[in-house]
Amino acid sequence: MTKTVLITGVSSGIGLAQARLFLEKGYAVYGVDKSAKPDLSGDFHFLQVDLTSDLAALYDFIAEVDILCNTAGILDAYKPLLETTDQELEGLFAVNFFATAKITRHYLAQMVKKQSGIIINMCSIASFLAGGGGVAYTSSKHALAGFTRQLALDYAKEGIQVFGIAPGAVKTAMTAADFEPGGLADWVASETPIGRWSEPAEIAELTGFLASGKAQSMQGEIVKIDGGWSLK
DSSP, X not given: OOOEEEEESTTSHHHHHHHHHHHHTTOEXXXXXXXXXXXXXXXXXXXXXXXXXXXXXXXXXXXXXXEEEEOOOOOOTTOOGGGOOHHHHHHHHIIIIXXXXXXXXHHHHHHHHHTOEEEEEEOOGGGTOSSSSOHHHHHXXXXXXXXXXXXXXXXXXXXXXEEEEEEOSBOSGGGGGGGSTTSSHHHHHHHSTTSSOBOHHHHHHHHHHHTTTOOGGGTTOEEEESTTGGGO
């Protein structure tokens, strides 16, 4: 039977790379994004939806999934607390944390009934360190790390495999501003031990392994893939 994968944030960056990898491996891929449908062929199904809105349309779009990739996320321009409004703080948590928690809760219920399922949350090095974003982003990714670990502990005996991925600097549409003149791209590359930014396809390859069913003994791990940034 063809396995089904749901990917949030599928239209660009890491989500798009994940979709391409799963399609190449013969999975049925269901993707959602606030942006327009990406150019993908094969067994691909798309729903344009704002994850901070009513999610009923998403649950009608795909009833059950074998693998859930909570990839969607937004940045906060590295703003410290005194420059961050209540609206900005709540809006970022709505995408980076609460949407993931709500979507996971919905699909987890049917995974538990089947005693099978894999959940992969897109954490960040900001789940471990300060400086990967501003106060809202760093706080949301710390919260997501805690959510991932607790979920893994609570449902391991139900056959649910739960993992996190913690990228460092990745070249995506979300980080495009860093590559503009005067941006942070060159400095980040020089400060990264491998001397470059990571590519979305590299994150997708890690996703593919975690989704393979072969990583059960890594239950609850949040795997850093940051070019050695956190070694410093």
